[in-house]
Amino acid sequence: EAGVAQSPRYKIIEKRQSVAFWCNPISGHATLYWYQQILGQGPKLLIQFQNNGVVDDSQLPKDRFSAERLKGVDSTLKIQPAKLEDSAVYLCASSLGFGRSTDTQYFGPGTRLTVL
Amino acid sequence: AQSVTQLGSHVSVSEGALVLLRCNYSSSVPPYLFWYVQYPNQGLQLLLKYTSAATLVKGINGFEAEFKKSETSFHLTKPSAHMSDAAEYFCVVRVSSNTGKLIFGQGTTLQVKP
Numbered sequence: 001e002a003g004v005a006q007s008p009r010y011k012i013i014e015k016r017q018s019v020a021f022w023c024n025p026i027s028g029h030a031t032l033y034w035y036q037q038i039l040g041q042g043p044k045l046l047i048q049f050q051n052n053g054v055v056d057d058s059q060l061p062k063d064r065f066s067a068e069r070l071k072g073v074d075s076t077l078k079i080q081p082a083k084l085e086d087s088a089v090y091l092c093a094s095s096l097g098f099g100r101s102t103d104t105q106y107f108g109p110g111t112r113l114t115v116l
Numbered sequence: 117a118q119s120v121t122q123l124g125s126h127v128s129v130s131e132g133a134l135v136l137l138r139c140n141y142s143s144s145v146p147p148y149l150f151w152y153v154q155y156p157n158q159g160l161q162l163l164l165k166y167t168s169a170a171t172l173v174k175g176i177n178g179f180e181a182e183f184k185k186s187e188t189s190f191h192l193t194k195p196s197a198h199m200s201d202a203a204e205y206f207c208v209v210r211v212s213s214n215t216g217k218l219i220f221g222q223g224t225t226l227q228v229k230p
Contacts, residue, residue, distance in 0.1 A: 004159070031216060042206050042220025043160070056215055091159065095216065102167055103216055107152075107160040 002026065004108035006092050012114045018080035021111045025073070025094030031055075032069055033105060034077050035091040043091055049075065050097075079113075087115045118143040118209045122221035130229050135179075135194040137224050139207030142188065148210035149190045150218070151181055155203045163205075166190065177201070202228045 035043035051072040069075040123138035164175025211217040
């Protein structure tokens with residue numbers, strides 16, 4: 001079974017530029033998550049989708065971050081404009097469905113973003 | 117609100133020695149608890165999970181964790197460390213079954229010395 005795919009793996013941009021990350025979840029997984037992991041910290045949830053609807057985006061900086069999951073499969077996360085403090089690893093995860101007590105999130109390899 | 121605290125950001129052990137990584141949780145409801153491992157330049161991998169069945173949970177690569185409600189702890193152990201165990205380990209609590217949101221601890225870097 002293929003895992004969660006993310007691209008690109010690495011991205012370097014100047015501040016105030018825009019950037020987009022792509023995620024392809026495990027086939028059949030209804031729930032998709034985007035996390036931000038700043039160096040030295042644990043991942044922090046940015047947004048959670050159930051199919052193509054948003055379940056939780058309470059920690060997404062909506063003035064500069066946006067995310068979509070068209071057709072309930074692939075997802076893109078965009079930052080526009082980027083700030084220095086956005087330098088982090090962006091992780092995508094997917095799971096069968098968060099309503100199950102045994103639900104497990106599977107993580108992709110992440111995209112390491114450096115903002116100069 | 118649920119949270120987890122990992123005691124010690126860095127732990128160093130000798131190869132063959134006992135591994136003990138400490139985690140305490142805070143939750144007003146019975147928690148779902150997890151340990152994830154992150155190898156260098158790789159994604160997070162699930163080691164084990166507690167979902168209110170057995171209090172002693174066995175995971176992959178010889179790791180296990182014991183849920184102790186009286187101590188609000190979920191420490192991770194392995195009897196004998198291997199060089200390949202060197203990685204960062206995260207203790208994680210799931211907020212509730214209604215959202216699936218995970219709250220991660222700060223992480224503990226395990227160093228294994230030859």
